[in-house]
Amino acid sequence: MGQTVNNFRPTEKGYYGPYGGAFIPEMLYANIENIRSQYQEIISDTAFQEEFHHLLKHYVGRPTPLYFARRLSEEFATNIYLKREDLCHTGAHKVNNTIGQILLAQRLKKKRIIAETGAGQHGVATATVCALMGLECIVYMGEHDIARQAPNVQRMKMLGAEVRPALSGSKTLKDATNEAIRDWINNPNDTHYIIGSVVGPHPYPDMVTQFQSIISEEIKWQLKEQTSKENPDYIIACVGGGSNAAGAFYHYLDNEEVKLILVEAAGEGINSGKSAATSVLGTQGVIHGSMTLLMQDEFGQILEPHSISAGLDYPGIGPLHAHLINTKRAQVFAVTDNEAINAAYHLTRKEGIIPALETAHALSILKDIKFKEDDIVVVNLSGRGDKDMNTYMANTPKK
Amino acid sequence: MNRLKELFHNKNNDILNIYFTAGFPELQDTEKIIKELDDVGVDLIELGMPYSDPLADGETIQRSSSKALKNGLQLDLLFQQIKNARKSTDIPIMLMGYYNQILQYGPEKFFDKCNESQIDGLIIPDVPMDYYANHLQEELERREIMMTFLITPETSDERIKQADTLSSAFLYVVSKSSITGGVNNVTSKQENYFNRLNQLNLKAPRLIGFGIHDRDTFIKASRNANGAIIGSAFIRMLEQEGIQGIKKFINDIRPIN
Numbered sequence: 296m297g298q299t300v301n302n303f304r305p306t307e308k309g310y311y312g313p314y315g316g317a318f319i320p321e322m323l324y325a326n327i328e329n330i331r332s333q334y335q336e337i338i339s340d341t342a343f344q345e346e347f348h349h350l351l352k353h354y355v356g357r358p359t360p361l362y363f364a365r366r367l368s369e370e371f372a373t374n375i376y377l378k379r380e381d382l383c384h385t386g387a388h389k390v391n392n393t394i395g396q397i398l399l400a401q402r403l404k405k406k407r408i409i410a411e412t413g414a415g416q417h418g419v420a421t422a423t424v425c426a427l428m429g430l431e432c433i434v435y436m437g438e439h440d441i442a443r444q445a446p447n448v449q450r451m452k453m454l455g456a457e458v459r460p461a462l463s464g465s466k467t468l469k470d471a472t473n474e475a476i477r478d479w480i481n482n483p484n485d486t487h488y489i490i491g492s493v494v495g496p497h498p499y500p501d502m503v504t505q506f507q508s509i510i511s512e513e514i515k516w517q518l519k520e521q522t523s524k525e526n527p528d529y530i531i532a533c534v535g536g537g538s539n540a541a542g543a544f545y546h547y548l549d550n551e552e553v554k555l556i557l558v559e560a561a562g563e564g565i566n567s568g569k570s571a572a573t574s575v576l577g578t579q580g581v582i583h584g585s586m587t588l589l590m591q592d593e594f595g596q597i598l599e600p601h602s603i604s605a606g607l608d609y610p611g612i613g614p615l616h617a618h619l620i621n622t623k624r625a626q627v628f629a630v631t632d633n634e635a636i637n638a639a640y641h642l643t644r645k646e647g648i649i650p651a652l653e654t655a656h657a658l659s660i661l662k663d664i665k666f667k668e669d670d671i672v673v674v675n676l677s678g679r680g681d682k683d684m685n686t687y688m689a690n691t692p693k694k
Numbered sequence: 695m696n697r698l699k700e701l702f703h704n705k706n707n708d709i710l711n712i713y714f715t716a717g718f719p720e721l722q723d724t725e726k727i728i729k730e731l732d733d734v735g736v737d738l739i740e741l742g743m744p745y746s747d748p749l750a751d752g753e754t755i756q757r758s759s760s761k762a763l764k765n766g767l768q769l770d771l772l773f774q775q776i777k778n779a780r781k782s783t784d785i786p787i788m789l790m791g792y793y794n795q796i797l798q799y800g801p802e803k804f805f806d807k808c809n810e811s812q813i814d815g816l817i818i819p820d821v822p823m824d825y826y827a828n829h830l831q832e833e834l835e836r837r838e839i840m841m842t843f844l845i846t847p848e849t850s851d852e853r854i855k856q857a858d859t860l861s862s863a864f865l866y867v868v869s870k871s872s873i874t875g876g877v878n879n880v881t882s883k884q885e886n887y888f889n890r891l892n893q894l895n896l897k898a899p900r901l902i903g904f905g906i907h908d909r910d911t912f913i914k915a916s917r918n919a920n921g922a923i924i925g926s927a928f929i930r931m932l933e934q935e936g937i938q939g940i941k942k943f944i945n946d947i948r949p950i951n
């Protein structure tokens with residue numbers, strides 16, 4: 296999985312430039328080291344790869360289509376392709392990672408699975424693979440997110456997972472992650488923590504990136520099949536922690552001709568005090584065991600972010616992305632709550648696809664970039680919008 | 695001589711180390727609590743720098759941290775409080791907190807401030823040992839600020855030795871794999887772990903923490919090391935009884951003479 300990329304692989308200690316590493320208390324060290332010392336060997340193993348790809352094909356429904364969006368392309372006078380991760384089983388890219396990690400957990404002989412979730416997509420994807428493998432599953436979710444992503448809470452429960460509310464801080468993704476880490480400290484022997492994005496201590500950012508890299512692996516051959524070109528001019532993805540973006544970028548990282556665009560959540564506006572635009576508002580620091588960019592005050596207290604989309608409502612960003620931004624390999628745009636709502640309605644009416652609120656952020660910048668007529672633009676359609684229907688009904692488009 | 699060095703030079707058993715969160719219960723209580731702990735004969739104070747996201751802490755320290763931040767405690771004020779307290783006390787004081795606060799403050803500026811307010815040592819649980827050795831050790835040693843690393847029952851012998859070498863203050867023996875705040879008894883499994891440590895020929899003094907909360911657990915821990923650390927139980931007492939409760943709390947754990 297990791298062979299074609301050279302420039303943006305982490306060092307042995309998990310650094311991407313100055314970012315990454317494992318800033319963890321000793322109470323977590325044995326857990327992390329257990330994974331770090333074996334993950335590459337385990338996931339490179341032929342039998343593992345066969346099982347992983349078998350499940351991706353027959354259970355998840357991969358490859359997901361690379362769909363030429365004709366009406367959208369006409370409107371923006373360019374060539375727009377949508378990578379349909381929304382058509383994965385469970386409705387988002389998150390399941391690519393949970394399939395990989397559940398197979399890893401089995402090989403590590405873990406019996407109990409924990410996860411954090413924001414939008415609930417990662418929680419559902421984790422509960423799903425736990426049901427599939429017959430493992431106990433506990434999902435931590437901010438109390439605020441439990442309220443705004445109710446359908447996903449119901450799905451997790453039906454799948455047999457226990458959903459535990461995180462009651463501290465802003466009661467969102469950051470706090471759910473804190474709770475999951477505390478659980479792991481308390482249960483060092485039987486438990487595997489399935490992190491849902493390319494965040495956390497080394498080796499999680501790299502491991503999750505490798506599992507998600509199936510997205511760009513497919514884009515490559517699908518694009519070639521449809522256009523006879525392997526490389527798009529742009530790849531656009533929304534970024535919470537950054538897993539769908541990492542997967543969509545991965546096999547193009549070394550290819551400078553492919554422009555990589557990250558779209559983060561501006562919330563009510565970058566300078567409104569209610570934002571999650573980490574690349575602009577963030578500075579270097581440590582969050583959830585990783586050195587990266589994060590939103591913090593002058594004394595290093597982590598700030599409470601805001602986004603209408605629970606999956607982007609996070610004050611940090613994965614260390615790979617911090618490095619891509621720092622080296623200008625990727626460019627970042629920020630999109631407000633209102634713009635995201637508008638973009639979601641727009642795609643729905645133009646192409647008959649209801650996107651997740653997270654994904655809607657990525658779609659919103661199609662209007663902001665001046666594309667050439669013969670450009671090939673791939674938008675990673677990270678998830679579907681069923682979970683967001685309440686928000687969509689309560690927020691119709693406005694200017 | 696550094697106060698910590700002096701403490702461990704003069705005393706090697708029953709050392710009582712009390713942790714509390716600075717700026718809690720009220721913003722101005724830091725100095726009063728330091729003073730009172732000194733008066734009742736506590737050997738060492740570990741002062742928690744309240745943090746928004748205390749990853750390794752249970753509900754009690756999460757609560758005290760967020761209250762202290764709400765009270766308005768920040769590092770500049772904390773250094774000032776300790777500086778004031780130093781006018782009337784010589785009790786060894788260590789600061790404990792997550793690395794991001796130090797990073798954001800600027801490590802060198804932070805260490806200078808530690809010197810200025812006569813802080814004797816640091817415990818930064820999420821700083822990896824190799825990072826410490828490469829980035830921080832020299833700066834601390836130059837300023838004679840001592841350092842403490844944590845070990846747990848899951849820590850390998852090799853790593854324990856590494857932590858022992860790097861710990862210029864004491865080795866923090868986490869009693870079991872857990873976040874802070876538990877109230878369990880000391881089990882035979884834990885005693886085995888403490889015994890394993892006894893056989894490793896370690897150089898640093900050892901204090902046992904996590905779950906130590908009353909006289910019985912203090913005695914059992916002290917029997918297996920040079921002393922023990924009490925944190926969450928002390929904070930719970932402060933929540934209920936305030937500063938007036940300190941004397942009785944300490945006397946119940948280790949009679950004041």
Ligand SMILES: Cc1ncc(COP(=O)(O)O)c(C=O)c1O
Nearest residue numbers: 492535536537538539606677678
């Ligand atoms: C559909 C969808 N897209 C994107 C994200 C953001 O996560 P990441 O940045 O890791 O892809 C989420 C997270 O919940 C999601 O559900």
